[in-house]
Amino acid sequence: xxxxxxxxxxxxxASMINYSQQQDVMSQQQAANDAWVAYQxxxxxxxxxxxxxxxxxxxxxxxxxxxxxxxxxxxxxQTTEQARLTDFMxxxxxxxxxxxxxxxxxxLLLSGQQYATPEVQQQIAGQLNQAAxxxxxxxxxxxxxxxxxxxxxxxxxxxxxxxQTSGQQIALQGDIRQGDLAVLQAxxxxxxxxxxxxxxxxxxxxxxxxxxxxxxFGGGGGASVAASN
Amino acid sequence: MGGKSHPDNSQMVNFEKQQADQAAAKEAARxxxxxxxxxxxxxxFSNANFNQPFYDKxxxxxxxYQMPQLQDQYTQAQNKLTYDLARAGTLNSTAAGYxxxxxxxxxxxxxxxxxxxxxxxxxxxxxxxxxxxxxAMNQLYSTEDPTVAANTAASMVAQNQxxxxxxxxxxxxxxxxxxxxxxxxxxxxxxxxxxxxxQTQPPDTSTAIYG
Numbered sequence: 001x002x003x004x005x006x007x008x009x010x011x012x013x014a015s016m017i018n019y020s021q022q023q024d025v026m027s028q029q030q031a032a033n034d035a036w037v038a039y040q041x042x043x044x045x046x047x048x049x050x051x052x053x054x055x056x057x058x059x060x061x062x063x064x065x066x067x068x069x070x071x072x073x074x075x076x077x078q079t080t081e082q083a084r085l086t087d088f089m090x091x092x093x094x095x096x097x098x099x100x101x102x103x104x105x106x107x108l109l110l111s112g113q114q115y116a117t118p119e120v121q122q123q124i125a126g127q128l129n130q131a132a133x134x135x136x137x138x139x140x141x142x143x144x145x146x147x148x149x150x151x152x153x154x155x156x157x158x159x160x161x162x163x164q165t166s167g168q169q170i171a172l173q174g175d176i177r178q179g180d181l182a183v184l185q186a187x188x189x190x191x192x193x194x195x196x197x198x199x200x201x202x203x204x205x206x207x208x209x210x211x212x213x214x215x216x217f218g219g220g221g222g223a224s225v226a227a228s229n
Numbered sequence: 230m231g232g233k234s235h236p237d238n239s240q241m242v243n244f245e246k247q248q249a250d251q252a253a254a255k256e257a258a259r260x261x262x263x264x265x266x267x268x269x270x271x272x273x274f275s276n277a278n279f280n281q282p283f284y285d286k287x288x289x290x291x292x293x294y295q296m297p298q299l300q301d302q303y304t305q306a307q308n309k310l311t312y313d314l315a316r317a318g319t320l321n322s323t324a325a326g327y328x329x330x331x332x333x334x335x336x337x338x339x340x341x342x343x344x345x346x347x348x349x350x351x352x353x354x355x356x357x358x359x360x361x362x363x364x365a366m367n368q369l370y371s372t373e374d375p376t377v378a379a380n381t382a383a384s385m386v387a388q389n390q391x392x393x394x395x396x397x398x399x400x401x402x403x404x405x406x407x408x409x410x411x412x413x414x415x416x417x418x419x420x421x422x423x424x425x426x427x428q429t430q431p432p433d434t435s436t437a438i439y440g
């Protein structure tokens with residue numbers, strides 16, 4: 001014979017055990033979730049910082065190229081290159097030529113002309129000086145043209161080099177950013193910890209005891225009723 | 230009772246974390262190789278190797294090849310003009326000065342043209358080296374192996390040594406003027422014959438020949 005109170009107490013105990021078990025699982029799951037969120041946030045922050053650092057490097061390279069190819073820089077480059085080309089392309093015979101009106105290098109005189117009359121020599125000198133002047137004009141024009149185009153330090157190669165240099169740095173940083181993004185994706189693939197709640201054996205035993213106690217209490221009563229009948 | 234372990238997927242989670250950590254380590258190593266490889270390529274193609282004297286040497290070699298040819302032709306043209314003028318009796322005349330001026334101007338302009346061509350060929354060499362650097366960079370990104378990329382860059386440096394400039398011999402530059410000088414002489418001879426009443430050929434045939 002069992003006291004009904006015993007069954008009730010055992011049943012309450014079983015409920016308490018199950019409740020405690022659920023609380024424990026929920027607590028562990030919450031901790032696991034918090035850890036997962038912290039892990040993801042850390043990975044995200046790390047990627048964001050790395051991405052920003054790489055982006056700033058790429059931006060710096062881009063700004064440098066803009067500084068190199070802006071209008072003022074190109075004008076300055078063209079002017080400098082034009083002067084260099086003019087000097088480089090002008091033959092030494094013209095450079096060495098005197099600045100006087102009838103000065104000309106002696107090697108331009110043909111043999112025998114040194115015996116010409118002063119008037120003729122003057123005229124020859126004038127022709128040669130005019131030829132030198134014409135050549136200077138054409139050389140200067142050619143230097144100007146080439147300074148815009150394909151000379152060594154003309155605008156075309158200079159601008160190309162500026163963009164290529166910045167492009168290489170931007171490509172490098174872009175490649176690094178893609179790699180960092182792939183690492184972040186790998187971290188995002190980490191799933192949260194899932195805890196499975198299983199019934200406690202103590203809870204099961206308590207429930208069984210409570211059931212047995214209740215059955216004993218109910219069964220004994222029936223027998224006495226039958227006996228009285 | 231509380232705090233006891235329950236079944237979970239920790240094994241899978243740990244494996245995924247391990248994979249993520251390995252990916253991070255692998256990426257860090259890859260980035261290190263990229264930076265190292267980039268630095269190697271930049272060093273190979275830097276001014277320490279491809280500096281101004283390197284390009285100046287190339288430019289000067291072109292000039293040294295072509296300028297003497299021009300000078301030879303100019304000297305021949307001068308001599309021919311001298312003989313033509315002397316035969317025409319116009320060596321010490323204003324007409325001689327005019328011809329000399331034309332010849333001199335053509336010579337100066339051809340010198341400038343050769344210089345400009347040498348400079349442009351050097352610019353093309355610079356561009357070629359820039360392209361080689363870009364190719365080395367592209368291969369670095371493809372392989373992610375700085376050693377291979379550096380070898381590629383070094384190989385390109387070696388290849389660059391055998392790049393040949395355009396060194397075609399100069400064509401006949403002063404021929405028109407020299408023929409013009411002969412034409413002037415022929416014209417003088419014709420005038421002489423006309424004055425003597427012994428013109429040998431109509432003037433138009435001489436212009437056709439000597440233009």
